[in-house]
Amino acid sequence: QVQLVESGGGLVQPGGSLSLSCVASGGILREYNMGWYRQAPGKEREFVARATTSGIATYTESVRGRFTISRDHALNTVNLRMDSLKPEDTAVYYCNTAPATIFSWGQGTQVTVSA
DSSP states (O other): OOEEEEEOOEEEOTTOOEEEEEEEESSOGGGSOEEEEEEOTTSOOEEEEEEOTTOOEEEOGGGTTTEEEEEETTTTEEEEEEOSOOGGGOEEEEEEESSSOOSOOOOOEEEEEOO
8 A cells, every 4th residue: 555655844934845755665656647736725726736657737827937847766755846935835845646536635734834
């Protein structure tokens, strides 16, 4: 059974940067198209970014040009570099397969963008 663990979140000022990481146990992430999702307080979980097994990336419009998804097959991780963060990026961030989610959701990592 694959378990996903997200890390790297924190409190950052508007305009700042964070790097998130998703590591999997019990499975090999390079076999799957992987994505990052987020859920803001009071809102539905939404798609943020996706990277195919070959590394082709797609992004939701609101983060395009600011976020970068990447994969490290050797470490079995999927990463999300977030630059020029805005208060509206505040959410709990999760990773999972994409576009269809296959694995159980992890605990996520909290990202708070505030002055």
